[in-house]
Amino acid sequence: MSSSPPRFDRGHTDDLMTFLADSPTPYHAVANxxxxxxxxxxxxxxxxxxxxxxxxGKYVIRGGAIIAWYVPEGAGPHTPFRIIGAHTDSPNLRVKPQPDMGAHGWRQVAVETYGGTLLNTWLxxxxxxxxxxxxxxxSHRLVSVDRPLLRVPQLAIHLDRQVNEGLKLDRQRHMQPIWGLGDDVHEGDLIRFVADEAEVPAADVAGWDLMVHALEAPAYLGRDRELLAGPRMDNLLSVHAGVAALGAVSTAGDLEFIPVLAAFDHEENGSESDTGAQGPLLGAVLERSVFARGGGYxxxxxSFAGTVCLSSDTGHAVHPNYAERHDPTHHPRAGGGPILKVNVNQRYATDGSGRAVFAAACEKAGVPWQTFVSNNDMPCGTTIGPITAxxxxxxxxxxxxxxxSMHSARELCAADDPFLLANALVAFLK
Incomplete structure (x- = not known):
């Protein structure tokens, strides 16, 4: 028998909007x-x-990844874990090692495209x-220049009369942002500027990991404010829900499992790094937790045999203008609650037993849920799920x-779905 549905609380979504705005990079996200x-x-x-x-409760941060866990009183060395998996990175434009460039009186910043960027949304x-x-x-110093600084200008329609018949962008030639005027390009200008913003001497800067971010703040949309638009919802929406859920269950008592949040970096380019899901970080943290409680192999x-992970990542709602791109019998709707993602070719890790775990959590929380399957003629994306498994x-x-609008500089969801996801995650961790 399911419990009563959770009362919608826009306080969770308000807090998500703050988290998105304050987390322009994975490094800011894990710090927050x-x-x-x-x-x-x-x-x-x-x-x-x-x-x-x-x-x-304990946590470790490495680069743009965070692993957090809560050991309840009386937990044994073989107590299983309940893991919420997510990722902190989003497709964007990232600064190259030699960033200072320019041409024809414009000063520019050399950038590289990161992940499956929807390029036109950055214009x-x-x-x-x-x-x-x-x-x-x-040591590291976080920096955020959160004011208009850069712009990737689009070519005027007068110079490309066929642009509305199909926009073709060259990642090398067309995506370098402008940040000033002048014919002289001086090596080190950008890093001196950023060091000044961070209030550190430029001579002390030995390296950098910098990226651009869109400045438009997250906002409610629609007649009844039932929509949420914002940056980096793929996948900071899940990171935020995981943090909220882990914090909530840490005060619950009588936990049967050890709840964990594992938020990795570099998912958008394959997870192959020391802070990605392909790396050893999660396994090392879980093993050290077992060994610290007196356990052995x-x-x-x-512990691992009894452990379950919910890999939480955004998925595709059916698009009203492109419904034919979706599977005809699986149409996840915005506002319909979290989705269960299934792919028999293991692009997603869900199987029947996993479906039962998720359904039980949603039933316990009184949360509606839906199923997502890709159109057979469309390649299916993937997540940290199969890697973790x-x-x-x-x-x-x-x-x-x-x-x-997944992988856009600005994405869109139903304003209440993040709250429903968080409730399902709390029930799962308990």
């Missing part, structure tokens, strides 16, 4: 997630230090610049929230 978890009583651990097996937008600086002592094997031998289920 860590701050929220610390307010819920979690403690940041150093990977190079010894860990103990005490109960309570003619006011853009900021954000990321992290690495200093000579090995047998306990680790028992294969690398760690953990049963994994792919879920998410249905959105439009």
């Amino acid at each position: 997630a860590g701050e929220r978890l610390e307010k819920a009583g979690f403690q940041k651990l150093d990977e190079t230090a010894a860990w103990d097996g005490t109960s309570g 003619d937008r006011d853009l900021g610049l954000s990321g992290r600086l690495t200093l000579r002592d090995g 047998e306990d680790r094997a028992r 294969a690398r760690h031998g953990i049963r994994t289920v792919d879920i998410g929230v249905a959105i439009l």
Whole structure:
């Protein structure tokens, strides 16, 4: 028997909008997630230090990834985990190692496209610049120039009369943003500017990981404000829901599992990094947690065998203008609750037993849910789900929230779906 449906709380969506605006890069996202978890009583651990097996909330940050977990009182070394998986990165434009360039009286910044960027959505937008600086002592400094600084100008229709018949963008020639006027390009100008914004001496900057971000703030749309538009919902929407769910269950008591949030970087380009799902970070953290509680290899094997991961990532709502691109019998609707993502070729990790786990969580939370399957004639995307299942031998289920304009600089979803997802995640972790 299902419980009563959750009462819609726009406070969750309001907070998501703040999180999106404050997290222009993966580095900002994990820093903000860590701050929220610390307010819920979690403690940041150093990977190079010894860990103990005490109960309570803990987390580690490496680059643009965060792993957080809560050990309840009485948890044994073989206690299974319940994991919410997500990713912190989004397709965008990222600054090259030698960023200063220009031509014909325009000063420009050399950028590289990251992930499956929907290029045209970055044209003619006011853009900021954000990321992290690495200093000579090995420390990092976050920076965000959150004001109009850059712009990728589109060619006027007078110079391309056929543009509305099909826009073709060259990633190298057409996507370099403008940030000033002048014929002289001076090496180091951009980094000196960014160092000044970060209030550090430019001579102390040894490296950087910088990217552009759209400045338009997240906003409610529609007659009844039932829609949410904003940047980086793929996949900070899931990261935010996971942080909220983990914080909520850490005060619940009587937990049967150890709840975990694993938010990785580099999902949009294959997850192959030390902070991506293909890397060792999650396995190392879970194993160290088992060993810190006095366990050995047998306990680790028992724990992993009983563990389940919900890989939460955004999916495709049926598009009213392109309905033929979707499977004819699976039409996830915005506002219909979270989606279960299925692909028999293992682009998603969901199987029948995983479906049962997700359905039980949604029923417990009183949350409606839907199923997503790709059109057979369309290539199916993928997530961290199959990677997590294969690398760690953990049963994994792919879920998410249905959105439009995925991989755009600005995406769209129903304003209440993030709240429904968070409620389902709380029920799953409990």
